[in-house]
Amino acid sequence: MERKEEVEEVPRGELRTLLRNLRRSRTATFGLIYVIALVIVAILAPIISPFDPYAQDLQNRLQPPSFPHILGLDEFGRDVLTRLIHGATVSMQVGLEVVLLSLLIGVVVGAISGYYGGWADMVCMRIADIFLAFPSLVLAIGIMAVLGPSIFNVVLSLVIVSWPYYARVIRSQTITLKKMDFITAAIAMGASKKRILFTHIIPNAIPPVIILATLGMGSAILAEAGLSFLGLGVNPPIPSWGSMVASGRDYILQAPHIVISSGLVITITVLAFNLLGDGLRDALDPRLRI
Amino acid sequence: MDKDKVLLEVRNLVACIETGSGLVKAVDDVSFDVRKGEIVGLVGESGCGKTMTALSIMRLLPEPFGRIVGGSIYFEGQDLTKLTEEEMRAIRGNKISIIFQDPLTALNPIMKIGEQIVEAIVAHRKVDKNEAKRRAIELLHSVGIPDGEVIASQYPFRVSGGMRQRVMIAVALACDPVLLIADEPTTNLDVSIQAQILELINEIRRKRGTSVLLITHNLGLVAWLCDRVFVMYAGKIVEHAPTEALFANPYHPYTQLLLKSVPKLDSPRDKLTTVEGEVPNLIKPPSGCRFHPRCPYVKEFCRTVEPALIKVNTDHYTRCLMQDSRYSGEWK
Amino acid sequence: MLAYIFKRLAMVIPVFLGVSVIVFVIMLNTPGDPVLVRIGLDPNVSPEKIEAARRELGLDQPIYIQYFKFLVRLVQGDLGNNIRTGRPVAQDIMEAFPRTLILAVTSILLAIAIGIPAGILSAKKQYSAFDSITSVGSLLAASMPNFWLALVLIMVFSYWLKLTPLSGYGEPAHLILPTIALGTALAGTITRFTRSNMLEVIRQDFIRTAKAKGLKESVVTFKHALKNALIPIVTVIGLQFGTLLSGAFFVEVVFAYPGIGRLAVQAILQKNYTVVQGAILVVSISFVLINLLIDIIYAYIDPRVQYE
Numbered sequence: 001m002e003r004k005e006e007v008e009e010v011p012r013g014e015l016r017t018l019l020r021n022l023r024r025s026r027t028a029t030f031g032l033i034y035v036i037a038l039v040i041v042a043i044l045a046p047i048i049s050p051f052d053p054y055a056q057d058l059q060n061r062l063q064p065p066s067f068p069h070i071l072g073l074d075e076f077g078r079d080v081l082t083r084l085i086h087g088a089t090v091s092m093q094v095g096l097e098v099v100l101l102s103l104l105i106g107v108v109v110g111a112i113s114g115y116y117g118g119w120a121d122m123v124c125m126r127i128a129d130i131f132l133a134f135p136s137l138v139l140a141i142g143i144m145a146v147l148g149p150s151i152f153n154v155v156l157s158l159v160i161v162s163w164p165y166y167a168r169v170i171r172s173q174t175i176t177l178k179k180m181d182f183i184t185a186a187i188a189m190g191a192s193k194k195r196i197l198f199t200h201i202i203p204n205a206i207p208p209v210i211i212l213a214t215l216g217m218g219s220a221i222l223a224e225a226g227l228s229f230l231g232l233g234v235n236p237p238i239p240s241w242g243s244m245v246a247s248g249r250d251y252i253l254q255a256p257h258i259v260i261s262s263g264l265v266i267t268i269t270v271l272a273f274n275l276l277g278d279g280l281r282d283a284l285d286p287r288l289r290i
Numbered sequence: 291m292d293k294d295k296v297l298l299e300v301r302n303l304v305a306c307i308e309t310g311s312g313l314v315k316a317v318d319d320v321s322f323d324v325r326k327g328e329i330v331g332l333v334g335e336s337g338c339g340k341t342m343t344a345l346s347i348m349r350l351l352p353e354p355f356g357r358i359v360g361g362s363i364y365f366e367g368q369d370l371t372k373l374t375e376e377e378m379r380a381i382r383g384n385k386i387s388i389i390f391q392d393p394l395t396a397l398n399p400i401m402k403i404g405e406q407i408v409e410a411i412v413a414h415r416k417v418d419k420n421e422a423k424r425r426a427i428e429l430l431h432s433v434g435i436p437d438g439e440v441i442a443s444q445y446p447f448r449v450s451g452g453m454r455q456r457v458m459i460a461v462a463l464a465c466d467p468v469l470l471i472a473d474e475p476t477t478n479l480d481v482s483i484q485a486q487i488l489e490l491i492n493e494i495r496r497k498r499g500t501s502v503l504l505i506t507h508n509l510g511l512v513a514w515l516c517d518r519v520f521v522m523y524a525g526k527i528v529e530h531a532p533t534e535a536l537f538a539n540p541y542h543p544y545t546q547l548l549l550k551s552v553p554k555l556d557s558p559r560d561k562l563t564t565v566e567g568e569v570p571n572l573i574k575p576p577s578g579c580r581f582h583p584r585c586p587y588v589k590e591f592c593r594t595v596e597p598a599l600i601k602v603n604t605d606h607y608t609r610c611l612m613q614d615s616r617y618s619g620e621w622k
Numbered sequence: 623m624l625a626y627i628f629k630r631l632a633m634v635i636p637v638f639l640g641v642s643v644i645v646f647v648i649m650l651n652t653p654g655d656p657v658l659v660r661i662g663l664d665p666n667v668s669p670e671k672i673e674a675a676r677r678e679l680g681l682d683q684p685i686y687i688q689y690f691k692f693l694v695r696l697v698q699g700d701l702g703n704n705i706r707t708g709r710p711v712a713q714d715i716m717e718a719f720p721r722t723l724i725l726a727v728t729s730i731l732l733a734i735a736i737g738i739p740a741g742i743l744s745a746k747k748q749y750s751a752f753d754s755i756t757s758v759g760s761l762l763a764a765s766m767p768n769f770w771l772a773l774v775l776i777m778v779f780s781y782w783l784k785l786t787p788l789s790g791y792g793e794p795a796h797l798i799l800p801t802i803a804l805g806t807a808l809a810g811t812i813t814r815f816t817r818s819n820m821l822e823v824i825r826q827d828f829i830r831t832a833k834a835k836g837l838k839e840s841v842v843t844f845k846h847a848l849k850n851a852l853i854p855i856v857t858v859i860g861l862q863f864g865t866l867l868s869g870a871f872f873v874e875v876v877f878a879y880p881g882i883g884r885l886a887v888q889a890i891l892q893k894n895y896t897v898v899q900g901a902i903l904v905v906s907i908s909f910v911l912i913n914l915l916i917d918i919i920y921a922y923i924d925p926r927v928q929y930e
Contacts, residue, residue: 027758130640134906137868139644142902145890146651222767226872229769230887245770249876252777259777263770270765278761350833375839383836395827398846400853400924410835445925461835 028279034272041085042092051079053086053239062255072257075247080258083239084265090240091221091269094151098158098220099213105159106166107209113167114174115193125171128164136161137223144232154233158223162216169212177204207284211277218273225266241266297469297501298324298347298386303361305339305346308354312573316342318525319361324469329495329502331516331533333509333548337569339525340505344471347503348388349378365469384414387462391474393454397446403457404442410464429460434490452483459490466498473505488515509548513537518605521545524570524580527599531606541608543585579611587612589620626921634914641906642696646689649899701900706892711900714885719904721791722870722881728797729805729866730859736809738855741816742848748821756813763810768869772803772876789878796879804873808862815858819851826850853924860916864909 041048050068057077065072071080113124131139143157177183177200186196227233228242236243241262248258305317316339324330332340345351346358349370363370366385370378390396398406407426411417417425423442430438433456446454455475462470472491476484492515494500504516512519513533520530521542529542540546567584570576576583582592592611599607600614611617695702701711740760744753779786779799786799823829824847832846871883878884882901889897 126636126640130637130644133637133641133910134644134902135864135867135909137865138871138902138905141868141871141886141890142645142648142898145895145898146648218765222765225767226769229767229872230875230890232890242767245767245773249773252773253781256777259770259773263767263774266770267762267766270767271762274761274765275758348834350830379836379838381836382834388834390827390831392827396831398828398832398850399926400850401846409837413836413838447926458831461831464835 025279025282027275028283031272031274031276031279034268035276038088038269038272039092042089045085045089049079049082049085051082053078053082054237055079062251062258064255065257071261072255074244074258075251075255080244080261083244084241084261087239087241087244087262087265088269090151090234090238091224094154094158094224094234095217095220097155098162099216101155101159102162102166102216103209103213105163106168107170109163110167110170111174114171115178121171124167128167131161131164132168134161137226140223140227141230141232144227149228149232149235151234151238154224154227157227158220161223162220166209166212166216169208173204173208211281211284214273214277214280218270218277221273222266222270295325296323297326297328297365298503299364300343300347301362301364303343303346303363304359305342305351305356306359307342307351307356309573314572315359315525315575316356316572317346318575320522320525320527321361322520322527322530324501324503326468326501327495327499328517329491329504329515331512331519332503332505332522333507333512333519334522335507335569337572338522339572340522341473343522344388344473344503344505347471348382348386349373349375350382350388380414383410383462383467384465385467386469386471387465387467388471388473389455389458389462389475392478393451393458394446396458397454397461399446401445402442403444403446403449407442407457407461407464410461414465426460426464429463430457433457433460433463434486435460451479452486455479455483455487456490459487459494463494463498463500467500469501469503470494471503471505474507475504476511477506477508484511491515521548524575525572526580526609528581528610529606529608531603535603535606539603539606541602541606541613542581542610543587543612544581545608547586579609587621589617591617591620623921627918630914630917634910637910638907641910642693642903643689645899645903645906646692648902649895650685652893652895696903701903702896705894705896711896714897715882715900715904718880718882718885718901719908721879722867722874722883725797725800725804725870725873725879725881726863726866728801729808730863732801732805733808733812734859737812738816738852740809740813742820742843744813744817745820745824746843753817756817760810760813763806764814766807767872768803768807769872769876771806772799772873775799775803776876791880796877800873800877800879803876804866804869807869808866811862812855812858815855816851819854820847823847823851853920856916856920856923860913863912863916867905867909 050070055078057073059077060073061075061077063069063073063077065080069079069081071084074080074083109124109128113121140157140161143160144153147153147157183196183200186200191200224233224240225242225245228240229246231243231246233242234240244262245259245266248255248262252259300323301321303317303320304315307314307316318339320339320343322330322332332343334340342351342356345356347363347370349358351357358371361371365381368377370381373381397403404423404426407429408419408422411422411425412419415422427438427442430441435441435453435456441449441453441457446457449457459475470491475491476487479487488511491502491504495502502515504511506512516533518530518532519536521528521536521544523544529536529540529545531539536545537549540549570580570583576593578591578593578595579585579597582588585592589611595611595617597609597611597614599609601607602613612621699712701715703709704711704714737760740756744756747753776788776799780788787793787795790796829842829847832842837846867883870881871887873879874881874883875887882905886898886901886905889895889901
């Protein structure tokens, strides 16, 4: 009886302990702060950007970093810093939408698959396997090639490509939890299958999902950057870090600041999410709690 | 006492482990000895330091957390605590062997059984592969596995628990050690298999003259197998004596309670005696006598005075103020 | 062992079918008229020519027939014709794909050569400065967009230092920068993976037993710990192979390396959809086969798998 309560408490009262554990790692703290800052920047983009991301100044195109354009101007004379800030909005938006949607589909499919097993499980997993048979970005590229560039299409193709990973993880979590004693206790008390699924299994399957989602944000952002780089992502002139690298490429010798700044931002952002995800993984690992 | 019959002498050994919560003195001033051809038992609850003692002898404390901090371990005229790693390696698996509690995790899962025994042989003896293989199969026979050839080509997860433990023993005996340390060798096994393994250990002592240090929490095993017993509590030896003497006349309250808590089939069915309280915290051990929080005979001074080992009979010592002439009057 | 191989082979077939269905469905939705791509945008072209082109491309028949025919041709190795040049797509791919595979192999080798030693050392020196630096470094490597790394490498080594050729294919020198660009992220992943596996394995009981036998430190590390730790690495490489193949698309574009990635991306921009379709199919099917191979290798290394 006590064990059951102990395990059920895991997801809820743990936020404070989680933050405390996270702060132990300097890198994870950096990740957390950076991500929070990025979210703020993304939301407040129109307010905090120094210039208009679409305003062109052809006379001064490709101007290197100087005052007041701290990161210089791009090939159309637009302020690089401003475009990076607005690019943050795009990246965060795409990342969030991809992760949340993939999670939604993944949780539903994975939990049902793992919990009810049998025929539903087999079908779901075969379908997931088929999607996983494609190298992810290759499939996304194929889909984008056909659908054409736009934020919506990017999100759609990335969701199609990512949901199987979440489904798989949730499914195996569900299967592990299903066998645990506290579930048997709940069944012995007469709880219905559906109730068990929602009140016991899903809440306890959450911690690894959080980690997966955090790391997923990183890969979604990287994927969107890649697609935009190839011209298959966000349609210009909407600023995207990836397309900034692509357009900066043509001027890489005379104006390396475009390529360097945009690529650096992608790298540090993905790194931050990865550090945060790693930190979460260590913080949630019961073995490390003393 | 015939001095040259002593094989292993541990003197005032102190070993510590660093945990996230502090420094634990797992082994605190422990002394005991094992003589040739003897089976000595080291008994105590989990967490009392017996496994740490065994690992200290083998110098296998988990680095960098575990260290031997003081004392000496004399074996064949050398102090093991002062040897280099190279010198220690020559002794491990060769002169002193150890078998562990869980043979499933203690054996390499992706290596065939025969190969694991051969490896132990080849590490210390200059023999060629075929000779080593032959000896390995012989060893399997000697530990009670008749179809040694078949078993040698299997992986550990394919054979039963009892057989795995026999394999572990075969590995330990590969170089005919003079001392075998057995850390809870039967705890994970079914009761019927336990008896077989214990008989095997007995046979090893009889036929090969190997001395055994048996580490266990199970007094039943001790009664059956051991010549002498050392009782450990909270990192200290609290009583030691020849087996019959200990069972007939336990002096330390902890030993008494341990003995009473083993239910006997032929005793009247009343309440089960338990040892009250919890295993002591070894980061901040109780003051004075370590057992005082759980002792039914505790007096005020037990909380402040640390008892020394006191002789109560031939070869029988106990660490209790009740036997200390300065205080024993209080209990009359 | 053989039974396991057959079992896995059988499971692969429905996956192949599924892959072909998805690729077919995707290609059905291509914008623009492939007929126009085939015969050009001449406004004066006669209806008969259009009709003939349509029939030539088989577009006048119902979908499931088209799929079936597609499947049949696929099995025979016929991937259609390059809409622009008329050459069989299979030929284009046979030229381009091996080059991508070479790049993939060199990248994996580089990643292993750096990753495994770095991982082992970090594990043995846990908590040291080396360990911390390697940890962040490997994560950094895995976070960098490979196309950006490629550009930076070109800028530094080809333009400024003039050490490597700018682009193209032919000599081994052409492989250096692309390999670094493609392999770095994988090196980071392998380092982290090796490290965490070694740490886990080192803590296990059988390592203590190995030491208790009096074996040498190097034997314990390599024969016992590493072998056990490496088993899942085989799987990781298999999983990462997909990322590697995807990554090749970007790297090849940046370096103008004539592999299947560059072929596909150029085809997309030129609306040459048969080539795109063929490329995706070939890449995906190879990926499935490679994973199958990895599974079999894994079963060979870890005897426990076969009995599950």
